[in-house]
Every structure is written in structure tokens, then in C-alpha cells.
Amino acid sequence: MRFGVNYTPRVNWWHAWLDFQPAEIARDFEQIAALGLDHVRIFPVWTYFQPDRLHVRPQAIDDLLRMVGLAGEAGLDVQVDGIQGHLSSFDFYPPWTQTWHRRNVFTDPDVIAGQTLLLRTIGEAIRDRPNVIGMTVGNEMNNLVEHNPVTAAEVDDWVEAMLAALDDALPEKLRCHSAYDAAWYTDGHPFTPQTSARKGMLTTVHPWVFSNSCAIRYGPLSTATTHLAEYAVELAKAYAVGPGREVWVQEVGAPEGHIPPEDAPEFAARIIANAVTCEDVFGITWWCSHDVDRSMADFPMLEYSLGLIDSSGKTKPIGESVAAAVRELRATKPTPVHRDTALLFDGGGVDSRAASGPGGAFFESWMRYAESGTRLAIVLADRAEEGGYLEARGITRLLRP
Amino acid sequence: MRFGVNYTPRVNWWHAWLDFQPAEIARDFEQIAALGLDHVRIFPVWTYFQPDRLHVRPQAIDDLLRMVGLAGEAGLDVQVDGIQGHLSSFDFYPPWTQTWHRRNVFTDPDVIAGQTLLLRTIGEAIRDRPNVIGMTVGNEMNNLVEHNPVTAAEVDDWVEAMLAALDDALPEKLRCHSAYDAAWYTDGHPFTPQTSARKGMLTTVHPWVFSNSCAIRYGPLSTATTHLAEYAVELAKAYAVGPGREVWVQEVGAPEGHIPPEDAPEFAARIIANAVTCEDVFGITWWCSHDVDRSMADFPMLEYSLGLIDSSGKTKPIGESVAAAVRELRATKPTPVHRDTALLFDGGGVDSRAASGPGGAFFESWMRYAESGTRLAIVLADRAEEGGYLEARGITRLLRP
Numbered sequence: 001m002r003f004g005v006n007y008t009p010r011v012n013w014w015h016a017w018l019d020f021q022p023a024e025i026a027r028d029f030e031q032i033a034a035l036g037l038d039h040v041r042i043f044p045v046w047t048y049f050q051p052d053r054l055h056v057r058p059q060a061i062d063d064l065l066r067m068v069g070l071a072g073e074a075g076l077d078v079q080v081d082g083i084q085g086h087l088s089s090f091d092f093y094p095p096w097t098q099t100w101h102r103r104n105v106f107t108d109p110d111v112i113a114g115q116t117l118l119l120r121t122i123g124e125a126i127r128d129r130p131n132v133i134g135m136t137v138g139n140e141m142n143n144l145v146e147h148n149p150v151t152a153a154e155v156d157d158w159v160e161a162m163l164a165a166l167d168d169a170l171p172e173k174l175r176c177h178s179a180y181d182a183a184w185y186t187d188g189h190p191f192t193p194q195t196s197a198r199k200g201m202l203t204t205v206h207p208w209v210f211s212n213s214c215a216i217r218y219g220p221l222s223t224a225t226t227h228l229a230e231y232a233v234e235l236a237k238a239y240a241v242g243p244g245r246e247v248w249v250q251e252v253g254a255p256e257g258h259i260p261p262e263d264a265p266e267f268a269a270r271i272i273a274n275a276v277t278c279e280d281v282f283g284i285t286w287w288c289s290h291d292v293d294r295s296m297a298d299f300p301m302l303e304y305s306l307g308l309i310d311s312s313g314k315t316k317p318i319g320e321s322v323a324a325a326v327r328e329l330r331a332t333k334p335t336p337v338h339r340d341t342a343l344l345f346d347g348g349g350v351d352s353r354a355a356s357g358p359g360g361a362f363f364e365s366w367m368r369y370a371e372s373g374t375r376l377a378i379v380l381a382d383r384a385e386e387g388g389y390l391e392a393r394g395i396t397r398l399l400r401p
Numbered sequence: 402m403r404f405g406v407n408y409t410p411r412v413n414w415w416h417a418w419l420d421f422q423p424a425e426i427a428r429d430f431e432q433i434a435a436l437g438l439d440h441v442r443i444f445p446v447w448t449y450f451q452p453d454r455l456h457v458r459p460q461a462i463d464d465l466l467r468m469v470g471l472a473g474e475a476g477l478d479v480q481v482d483g484i485q486g487h488l489s490s491f492d493f494y495p496p497w498t499q500t501w502h503r504r505n506v507f508t509d510p511d512v513i514a515g516q517t518l519l520l521r522t523i524g525e526a527i528r529d530r531p532n533v534i535g536m537t538v539g540n541e542m543n544n545l546v547e548h549n550p551v552t553a554a555e556v557d558d559w560v561e562a563m564l565a566a567l568d569d570a571l572p573e574k575l576r577c578h579s580a581y582d583a584a585w586y587t588d589g590h591p592f593t594p595q596t597s598a599r600k601g602m603l604t605t606v607h608p609w610v611f612s613n614s615c616a617i618r619y620g621p622l623s624t625a626t627t628h629l630a631e632y633a634v635e636l637a638k639a640y641a642v643g644p645g646r647e648v649w650v651q652e653v654g655a656p657e658g659h660i661p662p663e664d665a666p667e668f669a670a671r672i673i674a675n676a677v678t679c680e681d682v683f684g685i686t687w688w689c690s691h692d693v694d695r696s697m698a699d700f701p702m703l704e705y706s707l708g709l710i711d712s713s714g715k716t717k718p719i720g721e722s723v724a725a726a727v728r729e730l731r732a733t734k735p736t737p738v739h740r741d742t743a744l745l746f747d748g749g750g751v752d753s754r755a756a757s758g759p760g761g762a763f764f765e766s767w768m769r770y771a772e773s774g775t776r777l778a779i780v781l782a783d784r785a786e787e788g789g790y791l792e793a794r795g796i797t798r799l800l801r802p
Contacts, residue, residue: 015452018419019460047448047496051416053698059420090496095448096699098499099492099548110698147500297454298497298511 002283004039010290029074035323039077053114072131083138116165123169134174142191176200181211185357197239206251207232214358215258226270238378246282253287255302265321339377365401403684405440430475436724440478457522473532484539517566524570535575543592577601582612586758598640607652608633615759616659627671639779647683654688656703666722740778766802
């Protein structure tokens with residue numbers, strides 16, 4: 001199982017692409033590797049990589065390759081997210097997609113051609129690098145839905161087009177996509193659980209404890225909060241077509257205002273320990289490596305302090321806690337628990353998601369079992385009768401919420 | 402009188418900031434200087450210079466200084482437009498002004514503080530350079546009105562705040578602002594003629610022959626089209642508080658689809674020759690130096706071919722024509738004609754502008770005099786009775802349209 005971190009450059013955050021400083025990045029990677037982590041997830045910024053629809057900057061690709069190389073020198077593997085798109089509350093729209101050139105970034109054929117050009121160009125550049133894990137289409141592109149209205153069918157077409165570009169560009173590497181939690185918990189949201197759980201080579205989940213105010217609602221060290229990643233993995237497995245599809249806890253973190261700093265180390269240890277009890281976990285990637293320097297403006301308050309390492313370069317207590325958890329997990333190599341008992345979720349349609357999110361009846365029922373020490377799988381009700389399905393998943397007992 | 406060109410880098414257009422190549426820029430400037438031009442107007446791109454509201458990139462400022470230096474080595478002076486903002490149909494909004502961070506770029510106090518930081522930082526960096534003419538607030542920022550609703554009073558406050566930043570930053574240099582023609586010709590547009598003609602150290606005009614379809618309506622070599630810059634200067638002088646305020650024909654060009662390429666050299670010669678008959682013309686700055694390479698996407702068709710030099714680096718017939726016109730004007734040093742007869746414009750309020758634009762009654766009346774060889778000044782009707790006003794302007798005769 002992989003343990004890594006979402007990289008946030010200590011100097012200039014992801015605006016670092018504009019003033020590429022290899023020495024700063026090398027130092028950041030050495031610090032990350034020193035925590036015992038094995039990979040970083042990194043984020044090209046769309047407006048900096050592709051200022052013109054037909055041109056991906058060769059220098060940007062060179063800088064990306066340099067970053068991949070520096071990670072390799074530090075002993076880190078790399079997952080590259082193609083289209084940003086969205087990062088930490090900021091959207092990055094190239095000028096050829098907005099205002100006078102306004103076009104829907106999910107449905108406009110020229111924009112889609114531009115996006116696939118970006119993905120292919122990055123993918124072909126990095127595919128032979130041994131320390132590249134693969135590519136994600138982009139970070140939580142469903143944050144762009146608000147300003148680019150789109151149907152679920154259109155999202156599926158878009159995700160398939162993006163994944164096809166990745167399939168062409170780096171067929172030997174991991175190809176996946178990602179979405180923020182509205183995909184799982186918000187009725188009507190056009191990115192669906194099915195899209196997350198059935199497209200790409202594995203399912204990514206981003207179980208943020210601020211989703212539906214989970215940590216505030218239940219408490220920072222509550223069962224619901226500390227089992228949220230475990231739950232997200234099991235929910236993702238329920239939506240998958242069949243058994244065995246891997247799930248990547250690609251973002252998990254301890255946002256201030258939701259997790260008090262004094263509880264953060266304990267929270268981190270517990271949410272990781274619970275998540276690794278699931279089968280088929282590809283890895284856990286903490287958000288994020290470095291705090292955002294307070295001299296940078298306009299980030300939401302919680303985004304400044306999500307790092308394992310502070311903005312002066314000092315490892316924080318939560319960094320020590322994550323490092324210790326990872327060290328222990330690497331030493332003990334715990335075996336995931338096979339879950340032969342599943343909670344039946346009478347949902348799975350586009351408009352039944354709210355029940356499965358924090359605050360929802362199904363979510364709370366699952367968490368009551370977790371509270372009593374029972375680790376449950378999840379089965380969608382409409383699949384329970386499907387011939388061979390339960391057997392394939394090794395589920396012998398069904399509970400109703 | 403100054404003759405120059407709006408610089409459009411031959412390689413990568415203004416995305417050139419992302420991959421700063423001094424040798425390419427030096428070569429462009431040498432070509433421009435070889436046409437006999439004495440200055441360039443250059444355009445920092447907001448998203449590349451100020452990715453974070455509180456940080457103007459030192460490297461971007463260094464690149465800008467390098468560009469100013471390269472211009473100097475070629476014998477060219479430089480006008481720097483601070484905020485782009487808008488260029489050739491593309492808007493450049495930093496992520497901290499849009500979507501999830503959406504704020505009005507004319508009225509939000511934090512955005513205004515960010516803009517003044519940008520202007521001050523650029524201004525202080527360049528103010529001691531001998532070949533710097535000065536700064537324009539930004540290029541045609543009124544193109545941003547469509548997506549940032551604003552009143553005329555708010556525009557005035559904004560322009561004053563921006564000019565105050567320039568006054569502080571480079572008090573010894575020229576400080577002005579600019580707007581596209583809606584300011585002069587479109588009723589209700591919140592950038593007003595008064596704002597253009599009364600704020601900053603001089604008035605800039607951008608008499609584009611596609612405004613109100615001027616060239617299509619009257620013909621590419623018609624009186625209206627070839628006198629459009631002259632007319633714009635006289636209209637600007639009418640809106641000024643007093644006599645003697647300079648007017649800069651800061652953008653004028655020969656857009657294909659409006660001026661056929663075969664007419665472009667003649668058009669250029671005539672519109673320049675007519676404009677220099679006006680008194681108090683600061684200079685004429687052609688749009689633009691270099692064609693946009695056809696491999697770049699999404700520019701409006703007419704934007705590709707506005708250069709004096711094509712995208713392979715070859716001077717075009719219109720480039721030869723502008724060079725010849727400038728050479729002759731520098732040799733003969735023609736004296737502007739004092740206009741003692743003015744056409745009375747019964748307007749000047751916010752909602753009387755349409756009459757003074759191409760297609761409007763006042764515009765056409767002025768052009769009928771021009772057709773017969775009479776070069777008229779313009780006087781706003783509500784100022785004609787003002788004690789001493791006509792005397793100060795040296796106007797002895799008033800005509801009614």
C-alpha cells in the first residue's frame with residue numbers, strides 16, 4: 001500500500017510553475033521523503049501550461065519533467081494530475097475558455113480537443129519515467145460544474161474522452177480521474193458515484209471531514225470523522241461493477257476549524273489506521289505537504305494550515321503523527337479485514353446520495369456499527385439480488401440500516 | 402510628434418512573458434526601429450505578473466525591465482500599460498478575481514488594492530529608465546465592464562485611484578489611461594468621454610475603423626474612415642476642460658474584413674496624414690507590430706493580420722507605407738492647422754454619444770465638411786456660452802450640424 005502526500009510547493013504554492021526553482025523543490029521533496037512517504041501528487045496549472053488552446057508550453061513540460069526527476073532523486077514516485085482546473089478554492093481557466101471566449105469546459109468540442117492535447121502532451125512526456133505512477137485527469141474537476149452547467153451523461157462523455165487521451169498517452173501507467181465529495185453525497189450532482197467508481201483503472205476518493213460538516217456535526221475525534229475515509233472506501237466499493245477494484249484515498253487532511261490543531265495528530269493516526277483495514281486500498285495520500293505561506297492572499301482560512309510541514313520548513317506535530325503511522329504500517333504490514341457482512345444501501349441512483357453522506361440516515365447507520373466495532377461492507381440494494389454478486393464479493397450476510 | 406507601434410511579440414504573442422526570450426524580442430525591436438518608429442507600447446499580462454493578490458512576481462518585473470532595456474538598445478522608447486486586463490479579445494483575470502473568488506475589478510476594495518500594488522510595483526521599477534515614456538493604467542479596461550457591472554461614478558473613482566498610484570510611482574513620467582471607443586460613441590457606457598478627456602495627463606483615443614462598422618458603412622478609403630483618427634482627436638479636444646490638452650492616437654490599425662489588404666497601405670498613409678493636421682497630437686501608435694502566427698488559436702480573424710510585419714518577420718506593404726509616411730513627416734515637420742471654426746455638438750452628456758459616432762448625425766455632419774476640405778474643430782454646445790472658452794481655444798466661428 002502506498003503512502004504519500006499531495007505536494008504544495010513551500011515557495012509560491014503552485015504558482016511555482018511561473019518561477020521554477022529546482023533547488024526549492026528538491027528541498028521540499030527531501031523533507032517529504034524524510035517523513036517516510038513514497039509518493040507525491042503534483043498539479044500542473046492549466047493557465048500556465050496551455051495559454052493558447054493549440055500550444056502546451058514546451059518549457060512547462062520541461063519543468064514538469066524536472067520536477068518528476070527531482071522527486072525520483074528523493075526516492076519519491078509521482079502522480080500527475082493533468083488539468084487544474086481547480087486547486088484550493090482557486091479556478092484556473094485559460095482565457096480561451098472564459099468571458100469573450102466563454103465555452104463550457106465539459107462539452108465544447110474545441111475545449112475538449114484542447115484538454116486532450118494537454119493530457120496527451122503531458123502523458124507522452126512522462127510515460128517512460130520509472131517513478132511516474134500515472135495520471136489523474138485533473139484535480140476535482142467537478143468544482144467547475146458550478147460555472148459550466150453539464151448533465152451526468154455529458155460528464156460521462158467528458159470523463160471517457162479524457163481517460164481515452166490518457167490511455168493513448170501512457171498505456172503502461174495508472175490512469176484515473178477524481179471528484180470532490182459532491183459526487184458521492186449530493187443528489188443531482190452531475191458527477192455521479194457510478195462515474196467515479198466505474199471509469200478509470202481505480203476509484204479515487206477525497207473524504208474531507210468538512211463535507212456536509214462531518215467533523216463539526218459529529219466531533220473531530222468521533223467515530224464518523226475518524227472512520228470517514230474507511231467509509232468512503234467501502235461506499236466506493238459498493239458502486240463498483242465488481243469486486244477487487246482498487247480505491248485510492250487520494251486526499252485526506254485535517255482542516256483547521258474542523259479538526260482543532262491539538263486533535264490533528266490523533267485524528268490523522270486514527271483515520272489512516274481505520275482506512276487501511278479495508279481491502280483493495282491502493283494508497284493514502286495526505287493533503288498536503290506544506291502549509292501555504294500566510295503572506296499569500298485569499299485562500300480560505302483552512303487552506304493555510306493543511307501541511308505536514310509548516311511554511312518555514314519545520315515538520316508539524318501532524319507531520320510526525322502521519323510519519324509515525326506510516327512507519328508502523330510499513331513495519332507491521334497489517335492485513336486488511338475481509339468484510340463478510342454488508343449494510344444494504346437502498347440507493348445508488350442519482351437522487352439517493354444524500355442519505356449516504358454525513359448527516360444522512362444510511363451514513364449514520366453504518367457509523368453506529370463502526371462505533372460498536374463492526375466493520376461493514378456496503379452493498380447497493382439493487383445489486384443484492386444479482387446472481388453471483390454477493391458471492392464474488394465474499395459477502396455472506398446483509399444488514400438493513 | 403511621436404510615431405510608434407503597439408508591440409505584439411512575433412513569437413508566442415504576449416504569452417511571451419511565460420517564456421521570456423530576449424533574443425527574439427531584441428530582433429523584433431530592431432525590425433520596429435528599422436521602420437523609423439520611435440516607441441513601442443507594451444503589455445504586461447495580469448495573470449502572469451500578479452498570480453497572487455499580494456505578490457507581483459519579481460521575475461516578471463525583471464523581464465519587463467529587460468524588455469525596456471532591449472527597446473532602449475534598439476533606440477525605442479516605451480510606454481507600459483499596467484493592467485491587462487484585455488488584449489485582442491482575450492481577458493486575463495487572475496484567479497483571485499473570478500469564479501469562487503468573484504469580485505468586481507472596478508469596485509472591490511481588495512482588487513483595487515491589488516491593482517494599485519501592480520501599478521506601483523511596475524512604475525517604481527521603470528521610473529528611472531530614460532527610454533520610458535510613462536504608463537497607461539491598462540489597455541482598454543472598459544472591455545471588462547461587460548463582466549463587471551459598474552456605474553460612471555464608480556469608473557471615475559477607479560480611474561482616479563489607478564492614476565493616483567501612477568502619480569506616486571513615476572511622477573516624472575507620462576501617466577494616462579485608455580478606453581475603447583464605446584467610451585466616446587455608446588450611450589450609457591460607464592466609461593465616459595469626460596473621463597477619457599479630463600483624467601490623466603493627456604487623452605488617449607483608439608479610433609478603430611470597425612467601431613460602429615465605420616469602414617464597412619462608408620468604405621475603406623472614404624472620408625469618414627480615413628479622417629476617423631483626426632475626428633477622434635477633435636472630439637477629444639471638445640471634451641477636454643480647456644485648450645492645449647494633448648491627444649494620443651494610441652491605437653489605430655487596418656483590420657482585414659474592414660480594410661482590404663490592397664487598400665491598407667493607402668488607408669494607413671491617409672489616416673496618419675489627416676490625424677497630424679490636428680493641433681496637440683502627442684503621437685500616433687499603430688496597432689500593431691507583428692502579425693499573430695496563424696498557429697495560435699481563437700483570436701478573432703481580424704486580429705491575425707494587423708501587423709506591419711508578418712509572422713515570418715517580413716515587413717508587409719502596410720509596414721512600408723507607415724514607414725514612408727513617418728519618414729516623410731519627420732522630414733517635412735508639417736505644422737498642424739489651427740482650426741478657428743468649430744462644429745457645435747449638442748451633446749456631451751452620458752446619453753448623447755451615439756450621435757457623435759460613425760452612423761450618427763453629428764459624425765456625418767462633421768465628415769461632410771471634411772469631404773469638402775474643411776477641417777473643423779468641435780465645441781460642446783453647453784460650453785459655447787462659457788466666458789472665455791472659445792477665445793481660449795482660438796475659435797471664432799461656430800457652425801451648426
